[in-house]
Amino acid sequence: MNFYKALNPKLLLILFISFCSAISAQEPYRVGTTTANFLEIGYGTTGNSMGDAFTSIANDASAIYWNPAGLSNVKNGEVMFAYQPWFADINTTFASAAFRLGDLGTIGIGIVGVDYGDMDVTTMSMQNGTGESFSASDISVSLAFSRRLATWFSFGAAAKFISSSIWHSTASAIALDMGVLINTGFFSPTNKMEDGLNIGMSVSNYGTRMKYDGFDLLQPIDPTPNQSGDYEDVEGQYRLNEWELPLIFRLGISLTVLNEGMHKLQVAVDALHPNNNSESVNIGAIYTMLFAGVGNISFSGGYKALFMNESEYGLTLGVGFHSYMLYNQGWKVGYSYREHETFGGTHSYGVSLFF
DSSP, X not given: OOHHHHHOHHHHHHHHHHHHHTGGGOOOOSTTOBSOGGGGSOOSHHHHHTTTOOTTTOOSTTHHHHOGGGGGGOOSEEEEEEEXXXXXXXXXXXXXXXXXXXXXXXXXXXXXXEEEEEEEOOOSSOTTOOSOEEEEEEEEEEEEEEEEEETTEEEEEEEEEEEEEETTEEEEEEEEEEEEEEEOOTTOXXXXXXXXXXXXXXXXXXXXXXXXXXXGXXXXXXXXXXOSSSOOOEEEEOOOOOBXXXXXXXXXXXXXXXXXXXXXXXXXXXXXXXXXXXXXXEEEEEEEXXXXXXXXXXXXXXXXXXXXXXXXXXXXXXXXEEEEOGGGOEEEEEEEXXXXXXXXXXXXXXXXXXX
C-alpha cells in the first residue's frame, strides 16, 4: 500500500468537518494582543473575492501569502501587483513574483506595504496639533520555495522579514510560513486528480516578537524634582512590551463540482484558528467561462469570518479576465469587493503578467 492510499481522503474529510463543527462553540481568544496585523488582511483579488477561502485553491503568485505550497501550480513564471485601499485613508499594496525552475521547484518573492498617511502631532497641552506631522508604515518581504514532491502532493515554505515604523520608532521581526497541498482525486467529475477534493493546510507568521524602539521613547526625567542644583534632565526611556505576530493556522478543502467544456465551477471552505481571535470559517466559489484560444472570464463570491464572535466581515464578490497568448504567456486583471459592517467595504484591484 503506497502513502497516497494510506492517506485515506475520507478520513481527512471527516476530520475537517469535525473541526468546523466545533468552531461555533469556541470563545474569543486573546483579542487585540498581537502586532503587525496587516499580515491578516489578505492579498490578491481572487482570494479576497472568495471570502479568503483560498488555502486549497491557491494557484498563482498570491499563493505566497495564502499557502506557499500553491506556488508549485505556477506553470512558468508570473508577476502580480495588487492595490488595496483600506479604511481611514490607509493604502496597502501587494507585489509578488513566482518563477518555475523546472523539476527543482518554484521560487517566489512577495512584498506587502502599508502606508498610514500623515497625521498631526498632538500633546496633552496642544490637543489641536503642534504644527508637526508624522507618518507610519509597515512592510513585509517574503522569499519562498515550493516543490511538487508527488503528482498529488506539494510542499512550500516562505521566510519573511517584517518591519514597522511610527515616526522615529521602529520594530522588526522574522517569521516563517509553511503549507501543503494534497490532490486526492476524490469526487472528481472528470476523473482527473486536480479536479477532485483538494486539501490545503498552512501556518502563517510563526516567528519572533516585535518591540518598538527609537528616539520618540526618550524622555528627560528629574530623579529629585524637589531639589535644585542636582541632576535635572537625566535621559530616560519608556520600556515597551514585546508583541507576538498574528499566528494563523488555515485548513481548507475545495472541489471542482463542474468542469464541462467552457464551464468550470469550484467551491471552497477554509477553517481558521488564529492566536488573537476566535476560530472562524470562510466559504467561497468561483465560476470560470472559457473562450478557446482567447482567455477566460471568472466570477467569484464568498463570505468571510462565519462563526466569528462579533465579526465585522461579510459578503465578498469579484471578477477577473485572463487573456491567453502563446507559450503560456498572457495577462490577467481582477477586481474584488469585501463587505465590512462598520466601514462599508473595501476594494482591491490586481493585474498579473504570465511568461
